Amino acid sequence: MVRSLWTAATGMNGQQSNIDAISNNLSNVNTTGFKQQRVEFEDLIYQNEKLAGTPATEDTVTPVGIQQGHGVKVGATQRIMSQGSLQNTGVCTDVAIVGDGFFRVQKYDGSYAYTRDGSFKVDSSGQLVTSNGLRVMPEIILPEGYDVQSLTVSQDGRVGVKINGGTEPVQVGQIELYRFPNEVGLKADGDNLYQVTNASGGPIANRPGFDGMGKLEHKFLEMSNVSVVNEMVQMIVAQRAYEFNSKAIQTTDSMLSTAVNLKR
Numbered sequence: 467m468v469r470s471l472w473t474a475a476t477g478m479n480g481q482q483s484n485i486d487a488i489s490n491n492l493s494n495v496n497t498t499g500f501k502q503q504r505v506e507f508e509d510l511i512y513q514n515e516k517l518a519g520t521p522a523t524e525d526t527v528t529p530v531g532i533q534q535g536h537g538v539k540v541g542a543t544q545r546i547m548s549q550g551s552l553q554n555t556g557v558c559t560d561v562a563i564v565g566d567g568f569f570r571v572q573k574y575d576g577s578y579a580y581t582r583d584g585s586f587k588v589d590s591s592g593q594l595v596t597s598n599g600l601r602v603m604p605e606i607i608l609p610e611g612y613d614v615q616s617l618t619v620s621q622d623g624r625v626g627v628k629i630n631g632g633t634e635p636v637q638v639g640q641i642e643l644y645r646f647p648n649e650v651g652l653k654a655d656g657d658n659l660y661q662v663t664n665a666s667g668g669p670i671a672n673r674p675g676f677d678g679m680g681k682l683e684h685k686f687l688e689m690s691n692v693s694v695v696n697e698m699v700q701m702i703v704a705q706r707a708y709e710f711n712s713k714a715i716q717t718t719d720s721m722l723s724t725a726v727n728l729k730r
């Protein structure tokens with residue numbers, strides 16, 4: 467009977483982790499390039515009181531055994547890398563990825579990180595950077611005399627800008643995209659950034675629109691792929707499961723109380 471207390475407790479802990487993930491998804495519903503997280507569960511070790519196939523008589527065996535489960539644990543928190551909706555911003559430095567791929571940026575320590583957030587800016591030196599000042603790689607540096615309002619980005623990543631009042635854009639750089647053998651193996655690092663891990667595999671670079679890479683949409687941003695309706699439904703399910711496990715603990719406590727108070 468005491469086993470049910472611990473089993474139900476693991477269920478409450480698991481559903482708490484589920485609610486934590488759902489709340490994080492909902493809080494990032496307007497985060498550019500955010501990918502929703504899903505909690506996956508696994509059952510815990512079983513106590514085998516009788517194994518299937520145990521001899522019942524000289525000529526027969528038991529067709530099924532007796533196993534007592536010990537609850538649940540969180541097996542993984544997986545990113546859902548489906549495409550988010552596109553929002554037309556009209557900002558000339560905004561770029562969205564339609565399809566597979568990530569932008570590469572260089573962090574302050576010199577290491578690389580990857581992002582789907584294309585809300586870029588131009589810093590004081592004319593370089594294309596993220597909202598936190600991280601440089602887009604390969605570097606895109608706008609020359610002197612550029613008109614930032616004339617900046618164009620083609621679907622295959624060519625960056626052009628008009629210089630000194632010219633009539634035609636001049637190509638000043640090339641945006642590359644990077645994909646991974648196992649993109650869900652990337653480590654989320656905050657600030658809309660992902661880090662390479664042993665599980666993700668190494669980055670594979672190419673121009674947008676080539677060799678399986680997505681294409682770029684200029685003056686658009688990819689929004690979060692979180693569905694508020696689905697998350698609210700999942701929250702209700704998780705809340706009910708939490709309540710059921712709580713009820714199991716209360717029921718076990720009541721049964722123990724009855725056993726303690728038995729009189730001969």
